[in-house]
Amino acid sequence: MLNMDAATLSPVALFMQADWVVKGVMLGLLLASIWTWAIIIGFWAKLKRLSKGSDRFERDFWKTDDIDRFHNAHVKSELPSAKVFDAGLTEWRRSTGGNSIDRDGTRARLATAMGSAVAHQIDELSDRLNILATVGAVAPFVGLFGTVWGIMRSFTAIAAEQNSSLAVVAPGIAEALFATAIGLFAAIPAVIAFNRFSHGINRLEARLNRFADGFHTTLSRELEMAG
Amino acid sequence: MMDRVEKAGLGIAIAGHAVLFGLLSVGFLATPNPANLKQKPIEVTLTDEVALESTAPDPISEPATALSPEPAPLDMPEPEVQPAPPQPEPLKRAEVKPAPAPRPAEKKPAEKPRPEKAAAKPAPKAPSKPQTTAEPQRKSRLSRDMLAGLTDAPTQSRATGTPAQKAGPAVQSALAAEVLRQLKPHWTAPTGADAEKLQTKLCLTVSRSGAVTNIETQGTTGITASNRGLVQLHQERAIKAVKLASPFKNLPPQFYDTWKSMCPIGFDKRLSQ
Structure with a gap:
């Protein structure tokens, strides 16, 4: 049974009674909320998967003896660690493929290649975070705009009806406040998720840098022994 | 642009919002209807026994004016009306004195001209009477009815019926x-x-x-x-x-x-x- 009475907390009833401006605000905030949650769920799943995968990848990497075979096994991997590893190894092969080996140059190129690979991975991953930040910052204001507009309209109604009883004012104010409620409903998870995911991204970046440094150290040692 | 995980997330988000709004729509978090009281309210009428206005004012008895329709100063009464000269004294008393006493304040403007008229009317009579007593052939046109109305007896009110009482x-x-x-x-x-x-x-x-x-x-x-x-x-x-x-x-x-x-x-x- 769908309750269309405004006295209940039915969002449908509140939406249907609202002004078209408030309706627009509500619709926009609803879409923002859906989009926010889609990002939150997707990001959470992705971060968890990447974190676990990177754990396993690095553990396997430090255990393996044959780097070339390990590279062949993981060349298709989507993990950031694998991408960084791939970038480093590709650069190593290119630099050591010729007859003469420039050790310092190779070290510098390796560091640059892996550093840029890390940066690229982090950039790609944190692409969606700005949406969370935007929603978290803007949604309360948009909701407040809808509320102010709705309350202005309520007061106009009071003036028009010459009647200031609570029954005349209350529905308009309830529907107006509903806009702020949706705005907060969208903004609060967005802000929490943004902070949480920023922290997660920072940790991932630190781990990738550590991995890249470790790999770089290994290759650098190889380079010395090769010479 | 969106990979598989994000599409799944979008689906879950839409479904979650739909479920939440559905729950709210069927009154999941609705405040209980205040009209459904456990005990039916009873109507109480407060009546103050000793009210500010619990009794009606007494009906006003308006004294009739003692003017004859056609006072004529010319005709004089027969000798039996000889004691007429002292008459103006009680006449004035009867007319002027009761006038302010029973009248409520708000009727004053309407009543004002009357005492003047009443006072004015007998005035020419008083001097005329000693003169006319000398001429017995002139008959007074003051009727007996009028004189009867100029007594000290309480006069009849012209208002018909009793005014309705104001209820407390x-x-x-x-x-x-x-x-x-x-x-x-x-x-x-x-x-x-x-x-x-x-x-x-x-x-x-x-x-x-x-x-x-x-x-x-x-x-x-x-x-x-x-x-x-x-x-x-x-x-x-x-x-x-x-x-x-x-x-x-x-x-x-x-x-x-x-x-x-x-x-x-x-x-x-x-x-x-």
Whole structure:
């Protein structure tokens, strides 16, 4: 049974009674909320998967003896660690493929290649975070705009009806406040998720840098022994 | 642009919002309806026994003016009217003195010219009388009736009927109870969903005999979506009850001012119980 009475907390009833401006605000905030949650769920799943995968990848990497075979096994991997590893190894092969080996140059190129690979991975991953930040910052204001507009309209109604009883004012104010409620409903998870995911991204970046440094150290040692 | 995980996330987000809004729509977090009280409220009428205005002022007895329609100073009475000269003295007393005493303050402007006139009229008479006594052939045109009216005896009021008393709250509530008591046997509230919330207000105009001369519908309150269909029937039954109860009996005539117009009388479920 769908309750269309405004006295209940039915969002449908509140939406249907609202002004078209408030309706627009509500619709926009609803879409923002859906989009926010889609990002939150997707990001959470992705971060968890990447974190676990990177754990396993690095553990396997430090255990393996044959780097070339390990590279062949993981060349298709989507993990950031694998991408960084791939970038480093590709650069190593290119630099050591010729007859003469420039050790310092190779070290510098390796560091640059892996550093840029890390940066690229982090950039790609944190692409969606700005949406969370935007929603978290803007949604309360948009909701407040809808509320102010709705309350202005309520007061106009009071003036028009010459009647200031609570029954005349209350529905308009309830529907107006509903806009702020949706705005907060969208903004609060967005802000929490943004902070949480920023922290997660920072940790991932630190781990990738550590991995890249470790790999770089290994290759650098190889380079010395090769010479 | 969106990979598989993000599409799944979008699907979950849409589904979650739909579920949340569905729950809210069916009243998941709705505040309990304040109208559904555990105990039915009873109506209490506060009546102050000793009210500020519980009694009516006494009817004003307006003294009649003692002017004859055609005073003629020319004719003089026969010798038996000889003691006329002392007459103006009591005449003035009778006229001027009672004038301010019983009159309420608000009537002063209207009454003012009268004492002047009354005082002015006898004035020419007084000097004329000694003159006319010398001429016995002139008859007074002052009638005996007029002279009779110039006594100290209390005068008759020209107002016909007794003014209605103003009823205090105690009387008003007693009258209301009496009217409702007479309406009750004829009133049957319609039954149906939310029918007990309806209340039809009527305004009645009642003649002195107690017969209802005019019924005016003041509208019905408490209309909800479910009892909208009953409103017409509710009003018709209320009007029918009044017509059946008319004429009202046992209404004290001295309070006719109070019960000649009864507005509003509320007809609802409780009245029929």
